[in-house]
Amino acid sequence: MSGHESAVSRLRAQGYRMTPQRLSVLDIVARRTGHVGADEVWNLAREEHPYVDLATIYRTLQWLKGLGVVTEVIIGNKLHFEMADHHNPHNHMVCSVCDGVQTLTPDYLAEFSQRLEQEFGFSPNLDNITIGGMCNQCRAVT
Amino acid sequence: MSGHESAVSRLRAQGYRMTPQRLSVLDIVARRTGHVGADEVWNLAREEHPYVDLATIYRTLQWLKGLGVVTEVIIGNKLHFEMADHHNPHNHMVCSVCDGVQTLTPDYLAEFSQRLEQEFGFSPNLDNITIGGMCNQCRAVT
DNA sequence: TCCGTTAATGCAAAAATTTGCGCCAGCAAA
DNA sequence: TTTGCTGGCGCAAATTTTTGCATTAACGGA
CATH class of the missing domain: 3.30.1490.190 (Ferric-uptake regulator, C-terminal dimerisarion domain)
Structure with missing residues (x-):
């Protein structure tokens, strides 16, 4: 865990269910300095949870984007994401x-x-x- | 044909091959007031040339976009195009x-x-x- | 008009992303 | 701790867009 606990508790407080998949995605994006591709998030997430589905990764990333937790960057026809730095x-x-x-x-x-x-x-x-x-x-x- | 002859002759003058497929795509986008989806361009193009491939439609549209002949509009996860109006x-x-x-x-x-x-x-x-x-x-x- | 060069196409497959659906599990309340 | 509600997940398929490769055809020159 690297400094996104506040995001986690805020999301939980808003009534969202913090599943292991979501925590994992959040953790992966937060750990990274700079942007990560969706496929890369998937590969990293599978190391922890081998059964996690790519659709869940996409859904989680879109969800976090909608909430302003992560930011999307389009790099050469592919979606990348990074932690939104509100500071x-x-x-x-x-x-x-x-x-x-x-x-x-x-x-x-x-x-x-x-x-x-x-x-x-x-x-x-x-x-x-x-x-x-x-x-x-x-x-x-x- | 509806007023994109100048584009056609300009493209030809630049050494591009004006195939029936390209003329068809250009014609379809030019006829339309407003934007067209790629799939829609394909369906219309097939009425004239039943064998035309969707990949060709995409390639042609990207080509025209790069040349500034058409403009891309992203509407709800789908690419749309319209004639670039330089005036x-x-x-x-x-x-x-x-x-x-x-x-x-x-x-x-x-x-x-x-x-x-x-x-x-x-x-x-x-x-x-x-x-x-x-x-x-x-x-x-x- | 015919020919040669090579750009553009068709085809097939891959890549990237989204969506429908039935089951499962997070979490609040008992 | 157990239970119930329902949001989220896995799975599979569909959608959308891109790409590699062999073949075809546009078009300038002979």
Whole structure:
């Protein structure tokens, strides 16, 4: 266990059942510095619980994402996840050439977000947004 | 044919082979006002060319997207496409509750884009970005 | 018009993700 | 501790999208 006990107790307090599968997924994502692929979470989870199903991994990850506990990053057509750091929230820029990931503080998106809210009444959910493009190095090569 | 001849001749001039499949996909997307799902493009294309493969549809759509001819919109876990309107470019906001789509002129994203470029040397490709969130009506209901 | 090059297709399979359903187990209350 | 409710899980299948490979056909040049 590495510092996600608060998340666990908060979830339990909200009435969610904390199954071994969920604890395992949470533990795996929390342990990792940086993002993990869904398949990778599955493989690691199976070391502890050999019977755990991939569908459960996906369902758990989507659930945690919806609750703001984890953040989704799309890297080359695959979903990755990392612990949402509420003390240091950030978005991601992913280079489509090298799949490199850079982070971005949300204030870069703040004005944009506010305008959508004010002018359209649309509440964007930008927590899990991934900005695609080309990074500095890859652009230099071309 | 409905006004995408210029795209066709431009593509041909660039050395791409304009196969019946490609013309068909282009025709289907151009005819439609608004977005089409990949599966829908396939079904329509098969009316003309019964043997056309779904993989070809996907490949063609990705190809056109890369060339800026069509724009991708992600609606509820499915890819949709529409003709890129260079006279009136826009992005999309999709409500995760009702799957409704609203459009957005790119100047809403312009400042954000410039900052990424200037401060990180990262060239974002925002042409095909889909902003998820909740629309006015759905928020009112909740 | 015919030919050669090679890009694009069809086909089949894989990869990635989601969903329906019946059973099981987490957890609160007795 | 036992029980009951029901949310969550495993399983299997479906969906959606991508990929490898052999064959085909677009199109410029002879």
